Amino acid sequence: MKTQVVIVGAGPAGTLLSHLLGRAGVSHVVLEQQSRAYVLARIRAGVLEWGSVEILRDAGLAERMDREGQVHDTINIAWRGSEMLSIDSHELLGRRMMAYGQTNIQEDLYEAVDAAGNTIIFEAHDVQISDPARRPSVTFVANGVSERIDCDFVAGCDGSHGVSRTAIPASVRTEFEKDYPFGWLGILSETPPLPHLLYANHQRGFALCSMRNPMLSRYYVQCPLTDTIDDWPDDRFWTELLTRIPADKAALIETGPSIEKSIAPLRSFASEPMRYGSLFLAGDAAHIVPPTGAKGLNLAISDVHYLARAFVDHYQRGDDGYLDSYSEMASRRVWGAMRFSWSLTMLLHRFPDMSDFDQRAQEQELYHLSTSQSAQIAFAEQYVGLPLEV
Structure with a gap:
């Protein structure tokens, strides 16, 4: 087989990329190791940044989300059993969030790619990516038959345990954990x-x-x-x-x-670069954040937004500016979310080796957040999501 882009992974990142490329007329094939039922059964995130909401709306995926999703704008934080601070993102920034489960998003995406006739091959086993630096091909086994797809690019959207990240040589990768x-x-x-x-x-x-x-x-x-x-x-x-x-x-x-x-x-993990030749990483294949900051799904959506834009520019306008800047641009957003998720995790959890000093310092940070509007604005900006780069 031949196609322009092979997408490895049919979770939210890979399926959204399929949907966006299909709308732009970019030929592609999606490979997923698990069954469709298995992917839909995974229970994951449920809080969307407003930028993610707008991406899904622009992609024509918002009908059910706007009907069933819960718009909200307030984050409450309690400590000492009774102290409470409330941060209203709409009051501070004029921006809100949406509670809408990842399982629902995945269902919406599968319905959209089915309607468009995009190809997802489920239960594709033994996936291997060859020559990712130049002219890649992807081999796999489906229904007991070995297959090969030649392509221009590979998008690795297959999560932290997938094959895409490790197709980048260890001598090139830098991992943070x-x-x-x-x-x-x-x-x-x-x-x-x-x-x-x-x-x-x-x-x-x-x-x-x-x-x-x-x-x-x-x-x-x-x-x-x-x-x-x-x-x-x-x-x-x-x-x-x-x-x-x-x-x-x-x-x-x-x-x-x-x-x-x-x-x-809970784990923080990032792998750089997010591009190696013709192989691009998106979502959990490149980064994992603790769920404290509700950033994992939102990062996957922003990665795919950047990557789809890059592929479309390449094929429709012959412009590789976004392809060449993808890794650096996506990584900036990843590390912003990584730092915020880490800091919120450190602020809100009790660690086994915490000293009395550590505890008092943590409580003082919460007190400062409760009394400083500037601190609340900075918190809200990061929680509801910084603007996407253009």
Whole structure:
């Protein structure tokens, strides 16, 4: 087979890139190791920066999002069990956010690429990228048959465990990594959420109250990495969550059986460059951020926005300016999100080796944030997302 772009990975990054390239008439094929049902079953992020909302709207993907998504503009942070600060991004910046689950976005994307007739080959195994520096080809096995696709470019959107990043020679790659000594236990519950995001720094650990829709809540508590799901029956989870947030907010939470439960370690990771010859990385293939700042899905969307623009300019106008600047431009946004997610993680969690000094300094930072409008503006700018580069 021959095509212009091979996209490895059919998660949100790869499928959005397929949709954008298809609309621009750029020929492409998408390869996905897992089944379609497996991809749709993954429970991930749910808070969109407004820039991400606008990208999805411009791509014609907003009908369901605008109907079912929850627009909100307030981030609450609690500490010491009772202290509370509230940051209103619309009041400070005139900008809002959207709560809309990644699973819904993935469903919308699959419907769009199906309608357009774009090619996604699911359960494509043993994917290998050859000669990525010059004239690449991609081989894989599907339905027991070995296949090869020759192409101009490869877009690696296959996540942190995919083959794309490692197709860049180790001598060329620089990787940055930080692991955190705890995880997040998260549940989904078919109960009405709190009206606004609520983060909590408590002596027993971090907690977060988030939302997906008016009858679907997402809650998290910090837990040891050695814990398993079996250690956390629903009753224990609800007791711990309600203990870690202020009593007046806890009284508003409606508990119920969990419909999904998982434990995720927290990690910061970045790989540079995001381009090697004809191979480009986007999304989790190039970077992982802790979920504290709600940046993972938004970074994938901004990467794809930059990369689609670059491919379209190359094919429609013969202009490679955006291709040549992709890695540097995308990395600037990645590191802004990386720093913000790291700083928020350090601010809101209890670390196993924290001293009394560390704790007082953390509380003072929260106090400063609660009393300084300038600090709140800087926080809100980063949380709702800085403007995309043009």
